[in-house]
Amino acid sequence: xxxxxxxxxxxxxxxxxxxxxxxxxxxxxxxxxxxxxxxxxxxxxxxxxxxxxxxxxxxxxxxxxxxxxxxxxxxxxxxxxxxxxxxxxxxxxxxxxxxxxxxxxxxxxxxxxxxxxxxxxxxxxxxxxxxxxxxxxxxxxxxxxxxxxxxxxxxxxxxxxxxxxxxxxxxxxxxxxxxxxxxxxxxxxxxxxxxxxxxxxxxxxxxxxxxxxxxxxxxxxxxxxxxxxxxxxxxxxxxxxxxxxxxxxxxxxxxxxxxxxxxxxxxxxxxxxxxxxxxxxxxxxxxxxxxxxxxxxxxxxxxxxxxxxxxxxxxxxxxxxxxxxxxxxxxxxxxxxxxxxxxxxxx
Ligand SMILES: Nc1nc2c(ncn2[C@@H]2O[C@H](COP(=O)(O)OP(=O)(O)O)[C@@H](O)[C@H]2O)c(=O)[nH]1
Ligand SMILES: [Mg+2]
Numbered sequence: 001x002x003x004x005x006x007x008x009x010x011x012x013x014x015x016x017x018x019x020x021x022x023x024x025x026x027x028x029x030x031x032x033x034x035x036x037x038x039x040x041x042x043x044x045x046x047x048x049x050x051x052x053x054x055x056x057x058x059x060x061x062x063x064x065x066x067x068x069x070x071x072x073x074x075x076x077x078x079x080x081x082x083x084x085x086x087x088x089x090x091x092x093x094x095x096x097x098x099x100x101x102x103x104x105x106x107x108x109x110x111x112x113x114x115x116x117x118x119x120x121x122x123x124x125x126x127x128x129x130x131x132x133x134x135x136x137x138x139x140x141x142x143x144x145x146x147x148x149x150x151x152x153x154x155x156x157x158x159x160x161x162x163x164x165x166x167x168x169x170x171x172x173x174x175x176x177x178x179x180x181x182x183x184x185x186x187x188x189x190x191x192x193x194x195x196x197x198x199x200x201x202x203x204x205x206x207x208x209x210x211x212x213x214x215x216x217x218x219x220x221x222x223x224x225x226x227x228x229x230x231x232x233x234x235x236x237x238x239x240x241x242x243x244x245x246x247x248x249x250x251x252x253x254x255x256x257x258x259x260x261x262x263x264x265x266x267x268x269x270x271x272x273x274x275x276x277x278x279x280x281x282x283x284x285x286x287x288x289x290x291x292x293x294x295x296x297x298x299x300x301x302x303x304x305x306x307x308x309x310x311x312x313x314x315x316x317x318x319x320x321x322x323x324x325x326x327x328x329x330x331x332x333x334x335x336x337x338x339x340x341x342x343x344x345x346x347x
């Protein structure tokens with residue numbers, strides 16, 4: 001499953017502060033056997049109002065949200081691709097994740113040193129970008145040597161792959177990351193080589209109060225947060241926050257952005273009324289494979305699925321009412337699961 005988001009950035013920009021803020025809430029790992037257990041990895045619940053609304057109708061014993069994983073990756077410095085700092089170890093961590101969340105420091109605080117002297121968001125983004133690009137170029141060069149050899153020995157596939165890689169090399173040499181271009185025919189190679197700049201990216205600008213007025217410039221993959229404040233607030237419940245006059249946390253927004261960047265959508269299961277649960281799946285997943293995430297039997301012994309959009313279920317007031325109104329559809333193995341489907345698998 002593509003659930004891993006790597007937090008990267010220069011040293012002392014607020015990566016661990018973000019990680020702490022996100023992972024302070026304890027999650028019962030036994031519910032999520034597919035997640036990694038590792039000290040730098042934290043499991044984070046994905047906020048979803050639909051799940052709560054479905055639970056109000058189904059009244060299950062248990063409600064389980066979907067989760068994604070965040071990995072706190074040690075700071076990257078200039079020339080990491082040549083082995084500076086933690087260098088290549090850092091870059092191999094990045095290879096493991098499915099999306100990247102880059103923390104960019106805007107806040108200035110003389111007590112917190114900056115590896116380049118002072119924060120400069122534009123330059124700092126450029127440093128990280130260059131490192132990722134250099135690493136991809138190195139990976140591509142190495143693979144090209146191998147492919148050229150195979151191609152000389154008459155391997156037509158290798159020749160084709162080499163051409164695709166050469167095109168990618170050109171893009172990178174122009175200073176463009178691979179996530180900025182149409183992937184198309186490069187998809188397989190990007191996956192095989194684990195190219196870093198092809199991973200979806202979210203930028204978190206860590207701003208303090210004085211810098212938060214630049215918020216207006218937000219875009220779908222950019223968010224401005226005050227991570228220090230977020231971290232302090234993550235200890236408090238809603239009442240305490242209200243008493244202290246603190247703002248709403250923007251972490252839920254960030255988590256949802258990351259979920260989207262991972263290419264995930266959500267379906268819900270109700271387990272005959274016992275447990276209402278949200279499940280992450282890749283867009284375009286067929287219904288038996290979606291069932292396979294819950295239990296391998298649901299995929300292997302799949303007969304059919306009962307499906308209803310979450311909103312229709314809520315409007316009906318109960319599963320039985322929805323059935324009586326004929327709103328529950330029967331879908332076969334070629335059905336592609338849609339975001340917001342509530343599904344009962346029949347085996
Ligand atoms: N003033 C201020 N300090 C911050 C903020 N975010 C993080 N820090 C501080 O900066 C230092 C480095 O943060 P940390 O999260 O460990 O950075 P990392 O090296 O990127 O993991 C810590 O002392 C944090 O308390 C912020 O928004 N404002
Ligand atoms: Mg850190």
